[in-house]
Amino acid sequence: MIKEFKVTICYHCGETCDNKNIHIEEKVFCCQGCKTVYEIINKVELCNYYDINANPGLNQKIKNRPDKFAFLEDEKTQEKLIHFKDKNQSHVTFYLPQMHCSSCIWLLENLSKLDKGIIRSQVNFLKKEVSVIFEHKSVSLRKITELLSDIGYEPHFSLNSISTQKIKTYDKSRIYKIGITGFCFANIMMLSFPDYFSLGNIEEKGLKHLFSYLCLGLSLPVFFYGASEFFISAWKSVKQRFLNIDAPIALAILITFIRSLYEILSGTGAGYLDSMSGIVFFMLVGRFFQNKTYNTLTFNRDYTSYFPLGVTLINEKGKEIQIPISDLKTGHRIKVYNEEIIPADCILFLGKAQIDYSFVSGEAVPIEKGIGEIVYAGGKQTGGALELEVIKEVSQSYLTQLWNNDAFKKDEEKNTSYIHKLSRYFTIILFAIAAISATYWYINDSTRLWNAVTAILIVACPCALLLSATFTNGNMLRVLQKFGFYARNAGVIEQLSNTDAIVFDKTGTITLQNGASVIYEGEAMNDLTKQMIRHLAKQSSHPLSRAIVNSLPEGDRLSIKSYNEVKGLGIRGTINGCEVSMGSNAFVNNQCVIENAGGSRVYVKINDKIIGYFKIENLYRPGLKNVFDQLQKKYKLSLLSGDNDSERNNLMRFFNSDMLFNQTPQNKLEYIKKLQKSGKRLIMVGDGLNDAGALKQSSVGIAITDNINNFSPACDVIMEGKSFYNLAFLLDYCKKTKSIINTSFVLSILYNIVGLYFAVQGQLQPVIAAILMPVSSISIILLTTGLSSILSYKLKINTSKFGETHKTDINHTLS
Amino acid sequence: MSVIFILVGASLLIAIGFLIAFLWSVKTNQFEDDYTPSVRILFDNDIKQKTTKDHKPEN
Numbered sequence: 117m118i119k120e121f122k123v124t125i126c127y128h129c130g131e132t133c134d135n136k137n138i139h140i141e142e143k144v145f146c147c148q149g150c151k152t153v154y155e156i157i158n159k160v161e162l163c164n165y166y167d168i169n170a171n172p173g174l175n176q177k178i179k180n181r182p183d184k185f186a187f188l189e190d191e192k193t194q195e196k197l198i199h200f201k202d203k204n205q206s207h208v209t210f211y212l213p214q215m216h217c218s219s220c221i222w223l224l225e226n227l228s229k230l231d232k233g234i235i236r237s238q239v240n241f242l243k244k245e246v247s248v249i250f251e252h253k254s255v256s257l258r259k260i261t262e263l264l265s266d267i268g269y270e271p272h273f274s275l276n277s278i279s280t281q282k283i284k285t286y287d288k289s290r291i292y293k294i295g296i297t298g299f300c301f302a303n304i305m306m307l308s309f310p311d312y313f314s315l316g317n318i319e320e321k322g323l324k325h326l327f328s329y330l331c332l333g334l335s336l337p338v339f340f341y342g343a344s345e346f347f348i349s350a351w352k353s354v355k356q357r358f359l360n361i362d363a364p365i366a367l368a369i370l371i372t373f374i375r376s377l378y379e380i381l382s383g384t385g386a387g388y389l390d391s392m393s394g395i396v397f398f399m400l401v402g403r404f405f406q407n408k409t410y411n412t413l414t415f416n417r418d419y420t421s422y423f424p425l426g427v428t429l430i431n432e433k434g435k436e437i438q439i440p441i442s443d444l445k446t447g448h449r450i451k452v453y454n455e456e457i458i459p460a461d462c463i464l465f466l467g468k469a470q471i472d473y474s475f476v477s478g479e480a481v482p483i484e485k486g487i488g489e490i491v492y493a494g495g496k497q498t499g500g501a502l503e504l505e506v507i508k509e510v511s512q513s514y515l516t517q518l519w520n521n522d523a524f525k526k527d528e529e530k531n532t533s534y535i536h537k538l539s540r541y542f543t544i545i546l547f548a549i550a551a552i553s554a555t556y557w558y559i560n561d562s563t564r565l566w567n568a569v570t571a572i573l574i575v576a577c578p579c580a581l582l583l584s585a586t587f588t589n590g591n592m593l594r595v596l597q598k599f600g601f602y603a604r605n606a607g608v609i610e611q612l613s614n615t616d617a618i619v620f621d622k623t624g625t626i627t628l629q630n631g632a633s634v635i636y637e638g639e640a641m642n643d644l645t646k647q648m649i650r651h652l653a654k655q656s657s658h659p660l661s662r663a664i665v666n667s668l669p670e671g672d673r674l675s676i677k678s679y680n681e682v683k684g685l686g687i688r689g690t691i692n693g694c695e696v697s698m699g700s701n702a703f704v705n706n707q708c709v710i711e712n713a714g715g716s717r718v719y720v721k722i723n724d725k726i727i728g729y730f731k732i733e734n735l736y737r738p739g740l741k742n743v744f745d746q747l748q749k750k751y752k753l754s755l756l757s758g759d760n761d762s763e764r765n766n767l768m769r770f771f772n773s774d775m776l777f778n779q780t781p782q783n784k785l786e787y788i789k790k791l792q793k794s795g796k797r798l799i800m801v802g803d804g805l806n807d808a809g810a811l812k813q814s815s816v817g818i819a820i821t822d823n824i825n826n827f828s829p830a831c832d833v834i835m836e837g838k839s840f841y842n843l844a845f846l847l848d849y850c851k852k853t854k855s856i857i858n859t860s861f862v863l864s865i866l867y868n869i870v871g872l873y874f875a876v877q878g879q880l881q882p883v884i885a886a887i888l889m890p891v892s893s894i895s896i897i898l899l900t901t902g903l904s905s906i907l908s909y910k911l912k913i914n915t916s917k918f919g920e921t922h923k924t925d926i927n928h929t930l931s
Numbered sequence: 932m933s934v935i936f937i938l939v940g941a942s943l944l945i946a947i948g949f950l951i952a953f954l955w956s957v958k959t960n961q962f963e964d965d966y967t968p969s970v971r972i973l974f975d976n977d978i979k980q981k982t983t984k985d986h987k988p989e990n
Contacts, residue, residue: 164974168974218970218973221967221970221971222974225971225974239967239971240963240964240967241964241966241967241970242964242965242966242967243964288957288958291957291962292954292957295950295953295954295957296950296954299946299947299949299950302946303943303946306942307939323935323936326936326939327939330939330943
């Protein structure tokens, strides 16, 4: 039974409780915050929340400061967030990244019970959004935000959410096109059947006319609406003097339509309208399949997604007011609280700045800044509040300048696709055949010339080639998604298969984000010693101290006397009458011994006796060594880190190629450019804003994230951290797509040869085209999906085998 | 045979009806969220009854 375990978990958030002091009846909470949430929910009888899923809540240990959402009082900000407003009602959509289970949906859809001013709320779970309709006379936007934040769902606002138009998740016009084209295709097909069955001799002339004119009418939306994108794309390619695959397709559609129009109007035949609309339909479906992106992911984030919406401004009278970040001007005095992001380049005026730039530079250690020093935008303050004076506007700051780099201006299309190259040969051969048969018929029987040439262009449409690429890549996308590998679109997969070098970032990419491995070696510690160490370490914000704090259990409060910190060396204090010091060997021994054993050691001395040391190392992602070993066979690997080189020795175990440390975001970008100049097509694997330039510059940028709803920089692929050990397999899998496309290409050539056999003789009956077209399209779809399913099955077996060996590996690292 | 004229017209009308239904459903965002409704439908409307049950000790 679970109850036999001594561990008590919080009724609200499911975290282990250190003590049972905070409780309501038999329900125990880990902190006051969780209890408050329970009280709010219980008061309005929404406790169903806890029935749907056990412990559904989110930890509430960190409290927000009261004025955090004051910026929502600003009219202009409100206007941008509220997307509909009339006399009584306002509609607003919040993004709540914390949403994770059905309990969340239930609670958030019952917001109206928590506040009478809320009329209705509706959740979109996949997008993690809740749209709220409220009466703005009785409740304000700020109040709703605070309510959400009180029950544990703090809405996320960023500059991005107001400055740009919301990105549409999918293109509706394409679905309309598919719907209408599909409708026309099916009906034209049905109306053409009688003609095929009677082999062109329908008894009643009236019926025959009715059918062909109905077909013609139905084909108009296909030709003018459904196929329009092929014409547009073909026209663009002709203007740029480059033949893409759409050019021969557009030509085939055009010729088919003209010839069918002529045949129907002159009464000489039934035309090929069914084949034409079929081709357009299948190709539209293929394109949709290929470009279907994920609702929940955004691949085009820039700095605006990271920056807060509101800033605390200190006005001339010394009062704190909230202004939108867009109103921030040079010379403004602002206040930045703990855990807040610095919005612009500033000069520090007041307070102790401990700025965490891990987000920007990858450097793990917070940087201390004194009064009068410049603080760059993008850093996160850890510690007390700061007063700053803005010296550059948001868009001009050091961080945001990265986005002015050329890498961000270049065209989205990184390379021309492989099928476009194939299609060029295809087109050349096609025209050659058409020309040869035209000369042949001109000499022998000029009446059949028109028939033969048009039939060749109709039947030899490279649509099967296009279909094979779109369906293979589209299917790949879905398979890769199951492995936590989310590609932006199908083109990315093709790009991946053409790469030959990989550049890794270190912090957060190959290391685990939540922490370091802390191993204690030395005399056994009793509970009191642990608490003494923990309390001393808690005083310092150095990452090593924080790692030690996290590794020790929480306990009773102890008071510390005469605490002092020697920067870069260690900390010292008196607790419970014992003098405790922690830090480097030299610090605790008052000696000068420099050692380099890989990773960092923190020695502990209590009352003149060194009791042992903590060994702190970066925790690398499980399976890292295997991933590197596998990749090294096929790719040139390199590692760029914004951090210092203290981990170099540790990394040597995994990695024996280029390693560069202390790299700024700009350095990383330059490095990628340098490699590209030497002819490498490379993949950049990174995680933070500091990699943003490199991710963009590389052929394919892969952003690793431990939570796909977190913010990842602009990239082509978002990959879940927990499936990192599969990386080598997944890349290998992408490479195999090319062979699938080639196989289906051969098949489509075979169909074309059959079609051409009839066409060069000028004998292409509509019924042959009508059979050949769907058969070739469907068989190619089946072939590509079949082959890629077989591949994905193999991939699954490989990765699960690999995963098994890793589970022991993971356990080993953790214990 | 002239009945076919009517039948063809009728079949087209029905098909157009379905096409319009499809376009309408896309327009009103019915394909926007294909997960939440599946959860929503399973929620109980009767909250009070549930909460009284909740106050009893479990097992």
